[in-house]
Amino acid sequence: MEKKLNTPKLQEAADSKGLNQTAIATELDVTRASVSKWLNGKSFPRPAELLKLGRLLGLKYADMVALSASRDEPLVAFRKRASCQTTDLHLERARNMGHFLKPLVEYLDVDPFMGPASLKNPSCDYGYLQDLAARIRRELDIAEKAPFDFKDLIDLFHKHQAVIIPTLWGHKTKHENALHIHLPESQTTWIYLNLDVEIHDFKFWMAHELGHVLTVDLLREKKNEEAEDFADAFAGALLFPEPLAKRCFEDYKRERTDQGRLKVLGKWAKDHVISPFSVYKETEKFAESNGSPFTAIDGVSLHSYIAIFNKQFKTLGTALFDGKEPTADQFMRVVQDCFDTQVYSALSRYVRDKEPGSGTIATILGVNPMDARAYLEAFSI
Structure with a gap:
């Protein structure tokens, strides 16, 4: 990981304490150009300078340093x-x-x-x-x-x-x-x-x-x-692509009870070796994409059935x-x-x-x- 200063956090802390770059440079006994480079992300302070900067601004190391992926x-x-x-x-x-x-x-x-x-x-x-x-x-x-x-x-x-x-x-x-x-x-x-x-x-x-x-x-x-x-x-x-979801939906909508609908989901799930929940969601998406009414199954009943199925x-x-x-x-x-x-x-x-x-x-x-x-x-x- 590459280290860089969390400059927005530093600037926010400096502003809250009324410190500009010149004031920070004076307190840390460094040049204003050095502070400018730090706050612009062009350089990283040495450990001793970073420690002093944290004390001056009242920030912890984790607040001051951001890790970026190389x-x-x-x-x-x-x-x-x-x-x-x-x-x-x-x-x-x-x-x-x-x-x-x-x-x-x-x-x-x-x-x-x-x-x-x-x-x-x-x-x-x-x-x-x-x-x-x-x-x-x-x-x-x-x-x-x-x-x-x-x-x-x-x-x-x-x-x-x-x-x-x-x-x-x-x-x-x-x-x-x-x-x-x-x-x-x-x-x-x-x-x-x-x-x-x-x-x-x-x-x-x-x-x-x-x-x-x-x-x-x-x-x-x-x-x-x-x-x-x-x-x-x-x-x-x-x-479980659309052609399958369409056929499942035809079976699903013929059922009049949640128990019957769950059996439909279980049958298709077994045939295609996927979860009844996946079959349910893809069938629901098919219905929605075609503007067809879809009868949802009570969440507790659905998850109970899946647990028994598994x-x-x-x-x-x-x-x-x-x-x-x-x-x-x-x-x-x-x-x-x-x-x-x-x-x-x-x-x-x-x-x-x-x-x-x-x-x-x-x-x-x-x-x-x-x-x-x-x-x-x-x-x-």
Whole structure:
């Protein structure tokens, strides 16, 4: 991170104390030109001068200094749990993970000349999203009414030079269920996906992260809320596009009770391996876009039904490992088969060449130190 003075805050404090640049220079025993450069962002005071300036203006270090991302600072986005708040600590930890990922880039099989394509003017407009979803399906030769397969999502990640890093972060204990880290210098993206979730939610999160891959410029421009809104809207349109929502709406409007409508949502959700909530929202959007009346379901009833629906299915991690704790070697073999990720082959060569410690492996893979040592041993075999 690059340090710079929070000049608006400094100027506000100076004004409140009736201090101009000349007065500040006199109090700090520096030239007026030095103070001018500080307040114009052209230079940064030395530590002793910064301390004196803070005392003079009555400001703490955190109020005086702003951190700005350098051009190659990792860009991050979280698919967090609904009740969680993303803090500066979360962001700092994620960016730190990004710095540890940088040495792995040279071990990836990515195009060294061409970066991944991104959307020119991403929009949450219904028509825009439907056209985009239809185009992606045509390019992958997926029928407009067919389920979007996990393999198709994985292929899109590969196409856009995104590396999937599967994790077992627990069912309800961690801040995020997915973490997106983009490295601007190499134009590579690293997607951490928590396997300890129901498969219907997992597919949506994969599509959500793909939305971030396509709109990394929004993260670069610090438009994180716009990026999250787009990723959610994109995932819904891609997995349950208008042709499907239209058919679902026809079934939905024939029902006269919430119980009947919920069954309709559940049927479509099972057929397309997505959450009933996603089906509900996309059906509602279809109705609104066509000016058709839509009968909403009571929120308590909807979320109660979704909770019951989810209990029918194991988490993806439980299904993949039969409910047992996998060894490091077993985990890598299984998820390699499922996600065709480059991370383990890259890490294996990196470990052989650089001999990193277990702390580095723990940071890169998002595992605890004990598990990291097991991974190091597996790479050494």
